[in-house]
Amino acid sequence: xxxxxxxxxxxxxxxxxxxxxxxxxxxxxxxxxxxxxxxxxxxxxxxxxxxxxxxxxxxxxxxxxxxxxxxxxxxxxxxxxxxxxxxxxxxxxxxxxxxxxxxxxxxxxxxxxxxxxxxxxxxxxxxxxxxxxxxxxxxxxxxxxxxxxxxxxxxxxxxxxxxxxxxxxxxxxxxxxxxxxxxxxxxxxxxxxxxxxxxxxxxxxxxxxxxxxxxxxxxxxxxxxxxxxxxxxxxxxxxxxxxxxxxxxxxxxxxxxxxxxxxxxxxxxxxxxxxxxxxxxxxxxxxxxxxxxxxxxxxxxxxxxxxxxxxxxxxxxxxxxxxxxxxxxxxxxxxxxxxxxxxxxxxxxxxxxxxxxxxxxxxxxxxxxxxxxxxxxxxxxxxxxxxxxxxxxxxxxxxxxxxxxxxxxxxxxxxxxxxxxxxxxxxxxxxxxxxxxxxxxxxxxxxxxxxxxxxxxxxxxx
Amino acid sequence: xxxxxxxxxxxxxxxxxxxxxxxxxxxxxxxxxxxxxxxxxxxxxxxxxxxxxxxxxxxxxxxxxxxxxxxxxxxxxxxxxxxxxxxxxxxxxxxxxxxxxxxxxxxxxxxxxxxxxxxxxxxxxxxxxxxxxxxxxxxxxxxxxxxxxxxxxxxxxxxxxxxxxxxxxxxxxxxxxxxxxxxxxxxxxxxxxxxxxxxxxxxxxxxxxxxxxxxxxxxxxxxxxxxxxxxxxxxxxxxxxxxxxxxxxxxxxxxxxxxxx
Numbered sequence: 001x002x003x004x005x006x007x008x009x010x011x012x013x014x015x016x017x018x019x020x021x022x023x024x025x026x027x028x029x030x031x032x033x034x035x036x037x038x039x040x041x042x043x044x045x046x047x048x049x050x051x052x053x054x055x056x057x058x059x060x061x062x063x064x065x066x067x068x069x070x071x072x073x074x075x076x077x078x079x080x081x082x083x084x085x086x087x088x089x090x091x092x093x094x095x096x097x098x099x100x101x102x103x104x105x106x107x108x109x110x111x112x113x114x115x116x117x118x119x120x121x122x123x124x125x126x127x128x129x130x131x132x133x134x135x136x137x138x139x140x141x142x143x144x145x146x147x148x149x150x151x152x153x154x155x156x157x158x159x160x161x162x163x164x165x166x167x168x169x170x171x172x173x174x175x176x177x178x179x180x181x182x183x184x185x186x187x188x189x190x191x192x193x194x195x196x197x198x199x200x201x202x203x204x205x206x207x208x209x210x211x212x213x214x215x216x217x218x219x220x221x222x223x224x225x226x227x228x229x230x231x232x233x234x235x236x237x238x239x240x241x242x243x244x245x246x247x248x249x250x251x252x253x254x255x256x257x258x259x260x261x262x263x264x265x266x267x268x269x270x271x272x273x274x275x276x277x278x279x280x281x282x283x284x285x286x287x288x289x290x291x292x293x294x295x296x297x298x299x300x301x302x303x304x305x306x307x308x309x310x311x312x313x314x315x316x317x318x319x320x321x322x323x324x325x326x327x328x329x330x331x332x333x334x335x336x337x338x339x340x341x342x343x344x345x346x347x348x349x350x351x352x353x354x355x356x357x358x359x360x361x362x363x364x365x366x367x368x369x370x371x372x373x374x375x376x377x378x379x380x381x382x383x384x385x386x387x388x389x390x391x392x393x394x395x396x397x398x399x400x401x402x403x404x405x406x407x408x409x410x411x412x413x414x415x416x417x418x419x420x421x422x423x424x425x426x427x428x429x430x431x432x433x434x435x436x437x438x439x440x441x442x443x444x445x446x447x448x449x450x451x452x453x454x455x456x457x458x459x460x461x462x
Numbered sequence: 463x464x465x466x467x468x469x470x471x472x473x474x475x476x477x478x479x480x481x482x483x484x485x486x487x488x489x490x491x492x493x494x495x496x497x498x499x500x501x502x503x504x505x506x507x508x509x510x511x512x513x514x515x516x517x518x519x520x521x522x523x524x525x526x527x528x529x530x531x532x533x534x535x536x537x538x539x540x541x542x543x544x545x546x547x548x549x550x551x552x553x554x555x556x557x558x559x560x561x562x563x564x565x566x567x568x569x570x571x572x573x574x575x576x577x578x579x580x581x582x583x584x585x586x587x588x589x590x591x592x593x594x595x596x597x598x599x600x601x602x603x604x605x606x607x608x609x610x611x612x613x614x615x616x617x618x619x620x621x622x623x624x625x626x627x628x629x630x631x632x633x634x635x636x637x638x639x640x641x642x643x644x645x646x647x648x649x650x651x652x653x654x655x656x657x658x659x660x661x662x663x664x665x666x667x668x669x670x671x672x673x674x675x676x677x678x679x680x681x682x683x684x685x686x687x688x689x690x691x692x693x694x695x696x697x698x699x700x701x702x703x704x705x706x707x708x709x710x711x712x713x714x715x716x717x718x719x720x721x722x723x
Contacts, residue, residue: 413666426582441529442568446585449544453580456545460579 005304005311007049007269007335010034016052025054028289030065037064043116049332051269051311055293055300062293063275066103066284067149073101073285074151079230082153083282084140084181085167088246088351089369090157090222091282096242097230104282105156106167108140108149112434113327121146122434128173135166135405136326136434141173155229156181157222162188162375165406182225184218186369187211189376201371202353203384216366223362239361245287247354252294253280254352257344259301261392265310266340267301271331273341274324280351311335317454318342320394320425322385322415325432326402333436333444334398338451343392345385349373378411382418389423395454398447399429426453463522464488464514467711468503468537469546470530471495473566473594473678476705477506479514479521480712485553487712489514490705495566499530507536525715527707529567541714543707544572544583550710551674552578554701559670562661562689562697563706564679566594571664584664592660594679596629600653603636604646612683615650622652632656654685658692665693673697676706 008016017033034057038045042064050056074080081102083090094102112122124142125131131138143149158171160183174181189207192198197209227234256276260268276297283290304310312335319334320343334341350371356364373381389397397419399412412429419427428450430443463483469476473495479488491506503526511518526537527546534540543563547570551558561572569592572583586592594608601611615621622644626632632653639649657679673695675686680703690697700706 420582426580428583442585445529445542445544446583449542449580449583452542452545453582456579460575460577 005309006052007311007332008052009049010038010046013050013052013057017057020054020057028058028061028292030061030068031058032061034060041118042114043118044114044328047116047329048271049269051272053300055296056269056272058296059272059275059293062284062286062289063278066107069285070101070103070150079155080151080153081226081229082150082156084156084158084171085163086157086159086281086369087348087372087374088281089159089219089365091287092242092246092355092365093219093223093234093239094226095245095283095287096234096238097226097232099232100226100230101285102282103150103153103285105140105143105150105153106137107278107282108143109135109137109326110328111143111149112136112139117435128176130170130173133404134170135164135402137167138170138404139434141170144174144177144179152179155225157225158183159186159369159372161185163372164374166404182222184222185214186218186372186375187214189370189372189380199367201350201367202356203350203371204387205371205376205380207367207370212363212366212370215370216362219362219365219369236361239365242287243355243357243361243364245291246283247357249283249287249291249294250280250352250354252291252298253277256294256298256301257352258392259298259305261342261344263301263305263310265308265314266312266316267304267310268297269311269331270321270335270341271328272297274328274331274344274346277344277346277352278324281348312340313338315455316340317451317458318393318395319450319454320344320385320389320392320397321346321400322397322412323347323400323402325400326434327432327436329436330400330432330443333440334447337444337447338455339396339398339447342394343388345373345381345388347373349381349384349388374407378414379418381411382415385415386418386422389419389425395425395458396450397423397425397427398450399427401429401431403431403433426450426457463716464516464520465712465715466507466521466524467546467708467713467715468507468524468526468528468531468534469543469705469708469711470499470503470526470528470534471543471566471678471707472529472568473598474704475499475503475506475528475530476708477503477510478705478708478712479510479516480709480716482522482716485713485716487709490702490708492704495530499533500535503534504536523715525711527711538715541711544570544585545580546707546710546714547676548572548574548578548580548710549713550706550708551676551700553709553713554706555672555674555698558672558674558698560673562665562673562675563677564593564657564661564675565677568593569661569664571661571668573668573670582668584666586660586664592657594677596632597653597657597679597682599629599633600636600650603633603640604650606646606650608682611650612654612685614647615654615682616684617647618645618651620648621655622648624649624652624656654682654688655692658685658689661689662692669693669695671695674700676700676703678704680704
């Protein structure tokens with residue numbers, strides 16, 4: 001029997017880091033021990049368990065140094081685009097210009113979790129009128145107010161319309177800081193009517209040509225705004241180059257996800273895979289480095305698969321995870337309860353699909369943007385989840401409800417119903433607040449019971 | 463061979479000793495929950511062994527379940543109350559296809575396969591409304607013990623309407639009702655009805671017959687009838703409803719290890 005790889009605590013990472021450095025670990029410019037992020041206030045790291053590979057260290061360091069990268073870009077004279085509620089389109093455009101950096105302000109939703117409320121962002125957001133009835137992304141509002149987590153962008157864009165009501169309401173409050181926003185609209189994606197001219201979208205979807213044309217016009221406004229801000233032309237060649245590079249990352253992630261989610265024993269922990277997937281949306285403002293981070297992670301996964309090494313027991317129950325949890329500890333907990341991730345849908349499935357390479361760049365980006373799962377009916381998202389759960393061999397489905405997020409209130413039931421009806425997989429929907437401490441026993445019981453039920457069903461099938 | 467199931471619930475600890483032959487219950491005991499769960503559980507356990515004329519070495523395996531299952535270090539295995547409730551109901555009500563369990567701090571709805579294993583389940587999220595703890599708070603506010611709560615509610619002629627689903631707000635509402643002259647019986651009946659109504663939201667229409675009610679709250683007289691009325695289905699109270707989880711744990715302890723969850 002092959003040994004099981006250990007997941008290690010932050011304290012253990014201190015020693016592991018020294019060991020790796022002594023062995024000649026080469027690190028990128030943002031390297032260093034994980035401990036330094038705790039000293040910067042990311043207290044939650046002390047409660048997590050991590051993969052112990054240099055590839056995972058690089059991944060975490062890349063994620064947690066985004067703030068430094070953005071302030072450094074500002075100091076270096078680069079222009080900064082904040083792409084809000086954009087799950088993978090505007091950053092592809094913005095990074096087509098060498099003097100432009102794009103980032104994802106929505107990522108601030110994890111700050112209260114990572115900082116264990118140390119930055120009081122949720123309290124500040126509440127004082128600004130965005131209390132618990134809103135999605136935890138309200139932390140972003142407070143991050144804009146404090147200006148401590150990212151520089152105020154030179155251009156702030158936000159998709160609006162069929163994407164997310166909560167987000168639109170929160171983003172609108174940014175005008176309180178005289179922060180102008182370029183709103184671009186995503187219509188509610190619909191199935192083409194009989195005889196209506198239609199076009200295929202990534203992810204096996206279709207939409208009327210008229211809707212794609214509308215989104216394309218909206219994105220043309222974004223393109224012009226980026227050009228105006230940068231003082232440079234963002235031509236089709238630059239866009240095509242950006243799309244090709246973004247697709248490179250998407251292909252990397254596709255391979256990484258397939259291998260990590262289908263190989264037994266599981267070669268990479270759930271939490272590192274969650275972070276890796278998140279890179280697809282915004283590349284942590286550095287697409288080139290993002291690619292290098294993912295390549296190293298994939299190489300580690302390949303090495304482990306070849307050696308038959310895993311981070312979970314071979315009999316771990318395969319869980320398909322829907323929606324990112326607001327508290328990262330949930331990913332550790334899932335594994336502690338005997339589960340492993342076998343597939344995921346973190347609400348940006350379209351950012352994992354290749355951007356169509358064989359059409360004009362703006363057309364390709366419009367099709368990709370319209371394929372946003374939040375822009376279409378929950379049933380279509382459920383269809384994709386069913387398809388992916390089967391492809392990844394999932395044995396159960398865990399739906400993480402995000403407290404205050406309006407889309408979760410309705411989507412969860414639709415997805416759960418579809419899974420029960422079509423896949424006959426056990427499914428559990430749990431609410432995951434930014435700090436799970438008060439509900440941890442309840443959450444743990446439900447995940448353990450889900451694992452027990454999945455294992456029992458596995459035995460019944462044999 | 464003798465096996466033990468320990469249900470370390472949020473309000474009480476239950477222990478069952480079971481003979482593997484015929485899954486026969488040899489002894490059972492209960493105590494209020496406290497700070498040192500392990501000691502409380504082991505006190506009952508030792509008392510039951512002693513009263514059965516057995517020794518510790520006669521117990522082949524212990525399975526712990528319930529909210530405090532992971533605190534019982536003497537157990538060989540910890541299994542969730544969801545799986546244990548299903549196993550217990552399988553013994554006590556073999557035909558059951560849905561288990562409604564109202565425990566001390568949560569409510570569960572468990573749908574079963576034909577072989578009695580868990581098909582799927584749901585639990586209330588974080589709120590205590592509709593749980594044993596909630597009823598206990600209300601009973602105390604009305605000046606009766608939980609054991610008299612059902613009887614009190616049964617005397618109601620005009621059940622009050624409890625609109626709040628939050629335990630804290632409901633208590634405030636009850637204070638207001640009392641101040642407004644509502645009788646304790648009507649308030650108790652209103653709370654009982656609210657608990658039953660809450661289950662419909664949890665069920666979401668996913669109920670397969672026959673439905674069995676378990677958990678300590680199931681012992682409140684009249685509650686099953688109200689739940690049946692609200693759900694518009696027949697609801698049967700399990701034999702020994704408070705012990706169903708511990709019985710299930712003992713059954714799982716009796717199973718061969720490879721058959722454990």
